[in-house]
Amino acid sequence: MRGARQGRSCPELIPRRRDARQNLDGRTIPDRMTPTENPLQFDPAKKYRKLPIVALAGRPNVGKSTLFNRLLRERRSITDPTPGVTRDPVEADAFIVGNPVRLVDTGGFKLEREGYDDLVIEKTIDTLERADLIVLVLEAGDPTQEDEQFIDFLRPYRDRLLVVVNKCEGGRGEAASWNLLSYGFDSILTVSAEHGDHISELEKAIIASLDFSAVEVDDDETRDIRVALIGKPNTGKSTLSNRIRGTESSIVSDVPGTTRDVVEGRFVYKKRAFAVLDTAGIRRKSKVTENIEYYSVNRAIKTLDEADIVFLMIDAQEGLTDQDKKIAALAHEKGRGIILVLNKWDTIPQVKNSFEAASDRIHFLFGQMEYAPIVPICALNGTGVDKLLDTALRMYAQLTRKVETGPLNQALEKWLEDFPPPGGAHSHFKIRYATQISSNPVRFVFFTSKPEAVGDTYVAYLRNRFRKDLGFSMIPIDIEMRGSRKDPLAARKEREQRREADNKAHPDRAAAGPEGRPDNPIPAGGAKAKRPYARRRPHG
Template sequence: MLDSETLSLRDQGLPIIAIIGRPNVGKSTLFNRLIRKRRAITDAMPGVTRDPIPEKWLLGNHPVLLVDSGGVKLDQEGLDFLVTKKSLGLLQIADAIVMLMDCTEITAEDEMLIKTLRPYTDKTIIAVNKVDDPVRDDLVWDYHKFGYPRVVGISSAHGLGIDVLEENLLEMLDMVEMEEAPEEVHRVNIAVLGKPNTGKSTLTNLFTGQDTSIVSEIPGTTRDVIMGEFSYKGTPYTVLDTAGIRRKSKVDEDVEYYSVNRAIKTIDDADVILLMIDVTTGLVEQDKKIAQLIVRRGKGVVLVFNKTDLLSGVGNELEAIKDRARFLFPILSFAPIVSISAKEGLDVDKLLDCVWSVWRQLNKRIETAQLNNYLKEWSDAYQPPRGTRGHFKVYYGTQVSAPPVRFLFFVNRKKDFPQGYIQYLKNCIRRDLGFTQIPVEVELKERRRNTPNTRL
């Protein structure tokens, strides 16, 4: 049951933000930093703050009630118990909770508090304090394993990361000023790549509805990167048509060499690459080199088999060509294949639907809690193998970027970690988390020894 003092905080009619944490993690320092004045007493001695201290505060342009609380000691009695009871009472009435932690260690008290706040995950931010040195940035990752969707690193003493904390609070309280941050219209950037004379310019002109690229049977007609724009199903697209990429041994002119370099750099400017292949000749070794460039940069790629109008139509000729491509180029095993005729305009809508599907996967994010629930299932189904120094272990993971889609897993020993198990994790991520059509990168980080030995 809540005491009258805690209940009275509601009477002010303002959103309530509560700062919660064990003693001496810097709650009062953070409180003073946010309200920009010294209201709460700060001291190295734990337990200086006992009663909740409320203060009206302007978050962005919105008035809120910020409350500093006494240090939580879940296993104490007497006065400490009363302080803890008052602090935990704030959880029920708070609209947002800042759970403050110390980056230098995760204590048993921290883990008990994290477990206690589990029912309030949706309105809680874990703020990892004392990240006052770039070297300590990595320590923040240790807190992602607990499955809270919002984790930020800050330094209350030096004001570092406070802006990020405030942005998270604004989002959580749904106070983002929409007139200042209108919904972004997502533009999909496509690059059309491939060896010369595979129909890149014909497809580009079909997309844009105009002759932006010169179309000719003479290989190498396009010397530069041609940009065009169009819209499909309400989504704006930019398409980049490039010079055909050849082997360097076949590049004789300086201008041709320059064009090839520009085409390679275009990969960095695109979201999804359309790798054009003449269905009458199939994939060649140079296509594999392009594919390696694309995969290394974490870009989406669609294999576009063009000129299907030239096939005989006898038997399963096209399927045989696709099967051969899969066999010869395992690096592109994830890439969707679409067969078209750019000249006749056949199945181009199917191609664009595929591009949109790939783009959505590239920009997909998985919450840490969801990832680690799956990680437990994957580990139960197939444990990491045993090495000379015992079993390899995967403790927890988090998605660190999109795009490119990258996952970071914390392990007991990074050196000599089995490549086969890394590939297993990639396969599981694609299969269970919806990344079936794009490259997925998995990185490992060795966890510090003084971190609690909790294994997912």
């Protein structure tokens, strides 16, 4: 950069440049960051893929995560005064000024490093290389030594760099911020991520610097299958995430609690796109004492709302625990597909029927999840991972399956014939018809004469017939009973049947015509005479 201070370069962090200047998904990155006109119109209600990537970078505690949440318009990244809270890159899709982008919050750049800092910076560099736009976040005031070194490090990325000075609420520090132009920046933007000052100007600058020509609509048939890796700490979630993505995006360590934010990544398996959500380990509430871990656990649980399928990671040596059962129950309530993943299976003695014994024990301890498939794997060496992903593909097909009302009610007639509802005076009910109201999660509604009389046993019978006859063997099924008046068409059919039966029993009445029928008591002389009009007498 023109005018940048010399002598503070960081040779061990010189970025690995690509000859073709291409993003990881094959899109070419422009040589110069120039504003582009965007004639495309995007619908916020739709999903899109091949989005331009916007990475937020800077030293720790300058407000990157706060700015990330501000642009995303929701609290996704964990924010805390403690420096270095963000470790793994946190990604999310956002709509900015009517345009879809892929936002990435990166870990802070440090000079003095310890623990995971080297790994954090390595992940940050990988993110910067694949980004279409880098938003350098600085703090109002004089730049620090870390700022200066990071500015020098970003010199090769100047063609796609946007400089933002944060914490300028109410104009504080704006005057001093213009001194940053001496580092060779063409322009700077002053904002306050906490209070929202000048965020709209920043959003316009971001969109003007991006190319949206490669963006495509993400329809239901091609949309990503979203898989959440959830479980107790140190069960191998990050190891599995890196294995199936073929990257080292998630930091892996034997220390429980390494992952804090939800780390999202994408991969393709058998021509099907997946999005994997690597979450923080979930411990019992009594063991969660730090604020950072509290927010990490909340973020992990929240991914159940975003995922299609949950890989519940279980340590094969430890087996199913009460905490695993609570996590599975949460996923079951939300209608998510659940695969019980027995990780570290290579550490179990490989004796005959060992897997069958482990499966039987899990089903015995957790009968509610008997439908959930169990897959043994070793995330470290990849054993069983292909079988796990094949199971996920079959499960997603069941989650998105739709049954037409006609075939469903034909099956229902057979079910009611095989096991009729109870016939007691108070427990008798009639199921008139059923329909599917949603897929993923799968929900069915049964219209019945007395919903309160339908017991759990009969609902369980219907759910089992769904699994056996209609191909929903691996997923949770939600069944709702609603009260309903008799179907008008069915009622008319019943009346006609009664009339035909009565005519056969009493042919003389049928010959007499409608006047003689008991269900149409019209006198022989014609319609009933009208009551004569009575004049109202005046009051008083």
